[in-house]
Amino acid sequence: MRNKRIFLSFIIFIAGIVMFNFYKSSETAATVKALSESAIRFHVRANSDSQNDQALKMEVKEKVVDYIYKNTKTLNTLSETKDFILKNDDKIKKLATETIRNSGYDYSVSSSFGMQDFPVKTYGDVTFPKGRYTSYTIYIGEGIGHNWWCVLYPPLCFVDASTGVVPNSSKEMLKESLTEKEYDIVVQYRFKYLTFLNNFIN
Numbered sequence: 001m002r003n004k005r006i007f008l009s010f011i012i013f014i015a016g017i018v019m020f021n022f023y024k025s026s027e028t029a030a031t032v033k034a035l036s037e038s039a040i041r042f043h044v045r046a047n048s049d050s051q052n053d054q055a056l057k058m059e060v061k062e063k064v065v066d067y068i069y070k071n072t073k074t075l076n077t078l079s080e081t082k083d084f085i086l087k088n089d090d091k092i093k094k095l096a097t098e099t100i101r102n103s104g105y106d107y108s109v110s111s112s113f114g115m116q117d118f119p120v121k122t123y124g125d126v127t128f129p130k131g132r133y134t135s136y137t138i139y140i141g142e143g144i145g146h147n148w149w150c151v152l153y154p155p156l157c158f159v160d161a162s163t164g165v166v167p168n169s170s171k172e173m174l175k176e177s178l179t180e181k182e183y184d185i186v187v188q189y190r191f192k193y194l195t196f197l198n199n200f201i202n
Contacts (some may be wrong), residue, residue, distance in 0.1 A: 029131075030182065031129060031178070031182040031185045031186065032129055032130075032131030032132070032133070033131075034177065034178050034179070034182050035128060035129075035131075035133060035177075035178070035182075035186070036115070036131065036132060036133045036134055037134075037177075038078060038174070038177030038178065039078070039128075039133060039134065039151055039153060039154065039174070039177075040078060040081055040082060040085070040134050040135070040136060040151065040152045040153040041116075041118060041128075041133045041134065041135040041136075041149060041150070041151050041152070042065075042135065042136050042137075042149060042150050042151065042152045042157060043116070043135055043136070043137035043138065043147050043148075043149050044057050044060055044061045044064065044137075044138045044140070044147065044148045044149070045057075045137060045138065045139050045140065045143040045144075045145060045146075045147050046140055046141075046143075046145030046146060046147070046148075047107050047140045047141030047142050047143065047144070047145055048141075048142065048144060048145045049145045049146055050145075053140070053141075053145050054145060054146065056100065056103055056105060056107075056140065057140060057145065057146075057148055058148065059099055059103055060096045060099050060100065060138065060140060061148045063095055063096065063099045064092055064095060064096055064138060065150070065157050067091075067092065067095055068084075068085070068092070068152060068157075069155065069157065071084060071088070072084055072152070072153075072155070073155070075153075076173075078153050078177075081152060081153040082113075082134075082153075085113065085136050085152070086113060089111055089113070092111070092138070093109045093110070093111055093138070096109045096138055096140070097109045100140065105141075107140050107141035108141060109138065109139065109140060110138075110139045110143070111136070111137060111138050111139065112135075112136075112137045112139070113134075113135070113136050113137075114134070114135065115132050115133070115134060115135070116132065116133065116135040116137065117130075117131070117132055118130065118131065118132070118133050118135070118149070121149065123150060123151060123156040123157075123166060124156070124166040125166055125187065126156060126166045126171070126174070126186055126187055127186060127187075128151070128186065129185070129186075136152060153173070154170040154171070154173035154174045155167075155170050155173075156170055171187070174186065
């Protein structure tokens with residue numbers, strides 16, 4: 001009897017996963033499409049996965065994010081942020097190159113702006129589903145190492161580390177670009193699976 005209960009619970013669990021994935025696929029597809037048109041994500045790709053190259057990536061990230069933030073914090077639209085990045089791409093690459101040289105390396109720096117694939121990623125209390133998003137990417141050297149990433153617009157690269165919460169101003173920018181349902185998916189994505197299973201079992 002006990003084995004039958006365990007088996008039944010396992011079947012319910014697997015069925016829940018399958019049904020939840022089917023349930024969320026159409027919702028997340030629409031959300032990803034909306035987000036790809038209302039957000040700019042950011043990559044810094046390291047030369048390699050060596051400890052030194054990964055540490056260098058973080059140095060470059062700090063300098064570049066600080067520069068972008070100082071110059072875009074008063075901007076209110078995606079198009080303004082995109083224009084700033086494209087117009088100042090050479091300055092951003094120069095800043096990255098100077099940071100690399102000051103750290104004793106001679107890696108080249110390149111960049112790209114366009115659509116890229118991203119896995120599920122959480123920024124504080126906001127989660128972006130897996131999908132293709134508009135992205136600005138900095139490549140250090142060969143650019144084959146692990147990435148550091150965030151969202152430049154709305155400005156989610158600057159989450160308060162002490163609270164892990166995205167500023168309300170950034171959430172408001174995001175909310176204005178999404179439907180109520182899409183926004184709900186982004187801010188509650190992590191909790192949907194457990195909620196669904198609980199409702200399914202009960």
